[in-house]
Amino acid sequence: MAEMDNTVEAMMKKANELKGEGNAFYKEKKYQKALGKYTKIFLYINHLALPQDLKQMVGNRAPDTGNVKPEDVKKLQIIANQNCAMCALRQLKFDKSVDFSERALKIDPEAPKARMIRGRARLRLGNLEGARSDLLFAQKHFPKSDPIKSDLSELKKKFKKVRDKQRQQYAGMFDRKPKKQVVEKNKKSTKDISNLVSEMVGEQSHTSASTDKEIKSLISEMVGGDKVDK
Missing domain, CATH: 1.25.40.10 (Tetratricopeptide repeat domain)
Known part of the structure; x- marks a missing residue:
């Protein structure tokens, strides 16, 4: 080898x-x-x-x-x-x-x-x-x-x-625009609450201005305001 x-x-x-x-x-x-x-x-x-x-x-x-x-x-x-x-x-x-x-x-x-x-x-x-x-x-x-x-x-x-x-x-x-679906839902909620308040205060054919004001105020409290303080 x-x-x-x-x-x-x-x-x-x-x-x-x-x-x-x-x-x-x-x-x-x-x-x-x-x-x-x-x-x-x-x-x-x-x-x-x-x-x-x-x-x-x-x-x-x-x-x-x-x-x-x-x-x-x-x-x-x-x-x-x-x-x-x-x-x-x-x-x-x-x-x-x-x-x-x-x-x-x-x-x-x-x-x-x-x-x-x-x-x-x-x-x-x-x-x-x-x-x-x-x-x-x-x-x-x-x-x-x-x-x-x-x-x-x-x-x-x-x-x-x-x-x-x-x-x-x-x-x-950074997209802050509200979705259409959310806006429509809020509108529906407001309408439902308005009907509920009307039932609470009683439906009248001639509602007084004072009563209208009270209803709007009550709705605002229930849905929450979305505007800043003046």
Whole structure:
């Protein structure tokens, strides 16, 4: 059995092979298989990206990087995370897509592709402000990207829908006009009370002015006045 080559160069070579295999699966739209290849990359390279001060602490136990530069390892980490995020996005696993994107952004906070993927996932999760920030940032780097243009157009529609809903809610809060049904009900109540008072004081064909005044006063007390004091 051949001895496994544990040099950094060999591990980077294997990681790049896995990336190529993942890309092939992705083109065939076999996203789960592609994701499996991309995630396996981390087994080969994550321990290679040791900070310089940590390498000094572990001494001879730190792997010999050979011709591999630290920035090469970081670049591959970013690509692998972005590719995982894209697979998750295609599978409609938007939370996972955001997680993988943010892992890439921890390495490079301004990685444009990671911002683009996170923005697209955020849009589908309903995080409109976050999506707008990411997509506008990504558009500066990918001005001809159709997915970004399409998502920004959809984002504009969603913002308009939110504003229209808020406008309707505020209009309802400040609408003080009485409903017709309530007005008609009050009129009916007043008429019923008037008939009741007439029965109480006795119906007369020639009601005196004094009696009319008393009836109106009694009705006013029973239904309650609606005018302010003069």
